[in-house]
Amino acid sequence: MELSPSAHLDTFPRDHLPPAGQWPDLVFGLPALSYPQRLNCGAELLDGTIERFGADRPVFRTGGGEVWTYGELRQQVDRIAHVLTSELGVVPGNRVLLRGPTTPHLAACWLAVMRTGAVAVTVLAQQRAKELATVCEIAAVSHALCDIRSLDDLAKAEVPGLRITAYGGDGPDDLLRLASARPYEPYEPVATAADDVALIAFTSGTTGRPKGCMHFHRDVLAVADTFSEQVLRPEPDDVFAGSPPLGFTFGLGGLVIFPMRAGASALLLEQAGPAQLLEAVAKHRVSVLFTAPTAYRVMLDKLDGHDTGSLRRCVSAGENLPAATWQAWQERTGLRIINGIGATELLHIFISAADEAIRPGTTGVPVPGWEARVVDEEGRPVPDGEPGLLAVRGPVGCRYLADPRQSQYVRDGWNRTGDTYVREPDGWFRYVARADDMIISAGYNIAGPEVEEALLHHPEVAEAAVVGRPDELRGQIVVAYVVLRGGSEPGDDTAQALTDWVKQRLTPFKCPREIVFLDALPRTATGKLQRYRLRAIE
Incomplete structure (x- = not known):
């Protein structure tokens, strides 16, 4: 596919797209997906929404009661954009890391990065130094905007050449202080191409090395104009809230893109259990x-004791939604949960159903604008009612940043999500299991080899293998099987020490919830680890 002339002065994003022959087929079947050649998604979400709904509507709220209007947000975004370009030297195409709790200021930074034509790399506030260093290396990140409360691990990452600017503090070089010190001037959004890279979202790989998913400006609007517009159907007076942070595309869509596209507002919670x-x-x-x-x-x-009467839409994604949970929620609240499956590679939800179309125990049908089928290993469709691999295509597709796993995810023009599904004879799609080694716990994707690597760096660990155990509450939990070196004593104290060791190196949700000590791990005659035997134990 031929790309439009880029607005990027830093050509790294375009230079590191997969070869054209490895791209998935793209489908733009809905009229709403016919975007102009020049498109800045940040400007469309902010300026375009103000044009349609006015500047005085609320856009972001905080748990403490603070309310930002669209007009106030635009002023803050313009001010930050001026600092980015005039004082920090950001040019279109530069990668800017964003890190911090979910706040209006983090969202404003993301919109400012869009406005300047730079590329947002939003990470989790809980990620550790080694994880951050890997992300910065893969994406060649040059600048970082970081909440003052989340600086430590980023500083410890010691990324060569990374210019870190804190916000929310009282230092003279604080981003927000610099932004407020200058006289207000509107910032003219960079006229990016619709197919210029807007963001790089990182997802866990089953090998443990994260994969950067490159998404265009048009992709950001496409997920709003498909799932949100066609299935969720938000209204301008809606108030959105949720648990996923903006470092996950589930959260970026549900808390920024979807409400802003609809002229609605979002409650941004730093703690969202x-x-x-x-x-x-x-x-x-x-x-x-x-x-x-x-x-x-x-x-x-x-x-009990909580008023949920204001709710009219509940969305579930990140892991399979059991029919029993759906039914119990419907019985207690009268609300029908909108189930869905999405992927970082595809930015947001592509199979779902709402209202009377919901069928508990199934994910749903392809969202308008998307296509899905169930195939075998060779890519041939399997008969309805038989399990196979889920394959999807639509207006957004997988484009890994310089990663050979592109050819594994995209086959014959279709995105292979790594999920086993059944297509029922009447077209509904039902989840069966993950088809790879990914552990999904409470909606988080966790790569076993990454946890194993952290354990193996402990001086008392000789061998380690990590698998998922079925769990009624979380779907799966992380269980580590460990062989200790001679002289080390298994037991609760050692298990706790190993857990603490992992927590210091990886995001806390990746840490094992149980450690089992073995004399030896099951292996083939050639020495290959037999994970399936450990899963059988589980």
């Missing part, structure tokens, strides 16, 4: 909720 979500729903009259099945299961036990 099940208890905090229920309190926020009642206090702030949340009407649209995004979270994972695990959170819905936990909230079921905490509903």
Whole structure:
């Protein structure tokens, strides 16, 4: 596919797209997906929404009661954009790392990066130094905007040449201080191409090395104009809230892209566990909720005494939603959870169903604008009712950043998500299992080899293997099988020491919830680890 002339002065993003022959086929079947050649998604979400709905509508709210209007947000975004380009030297195409809790300031930084034509690389506030260093290396990140409270691990990453600018502090070089010190001037958005890279979202790889997923400006609008517009159908007076952080595309869509595209507002919570979500729903009259099945299961036990009457839409993704959870939530609240499957590679949800079309126990049907089928290893469609590999295509497709795994994810023009599915005879899609070694726990993707590597760096660990154990609450939990070196004693103290060791090196949700000590790991005659035997134990 021929690309439009790029607005990027730093050509790294275009230079590191996969070869054209490895791209998936793209489908633009809906009229709403006919985007102009020049398109800046940040400007469309902000300026375009102001043109349609006005500047005085609320856009972001905080748990403490602060409310930003669209007009106030545009001023903040313009100010940050001026600092980025005039004082920090950011040019279109530069990669800018964004890190911090979910706040209006983090969202404003993301929009400012879009406005300047740079490329956002949003990471989790909980990620550790080694993980951050890997992301910066893969994406060749040159600048970082970081909440003052999340600076430590980023500084410890010691990324060569990385210019870190903190925000939310009281230093003279604080981003927000620099932004407020200059006289206000509108910032003219860079006229990026619709197919210029806007963001690089990182996802776990089954090998443990993360994969950077490159998404265009048009992709950001496409997920709003398909799933959000066609299935979720938000209204301008909706208040969105949810648990996923902006470092996950599930959260970026549900808390920034979808509400802004609809002229609605979002409650941005720094702490968004099940208890905090229920309190926020009642206090702030949340009407649209995004979270994972695990959170819905936990909230079921905490509903008493909480007013959920403002809710009209509940969205679940990140892991399979059991029919029992759906039914229990519907019985207690009267609300029908909108289930969906998405992927970082495809930016957001592509199979779902809403309202009377919902069928508990299934994911749904392809979202308008998307196509899906179930295939065998050779890419041939399997008969309805038989399990196979889920293959998807639509207006957004997988484009890994200089990663040989591109040819594994995209086959014959279709995106292979790594999920085993069944297509029912009437067209509904039902989840069966992951088809690869990924562990999905409470909606988080966890690569076993990454946890194994962290364990193997401990001086007392000789061997380690990590698998997922089925769990009623979380879907799966991480279990590590460990062989200790001679002289080391297995037991609770050693298990706790190993858990603490991993927590210092990886994001906490990746840490094993149980460590099992073995004399030896099961292996083939040639020495290959037999994970399936460990799964059989589980």
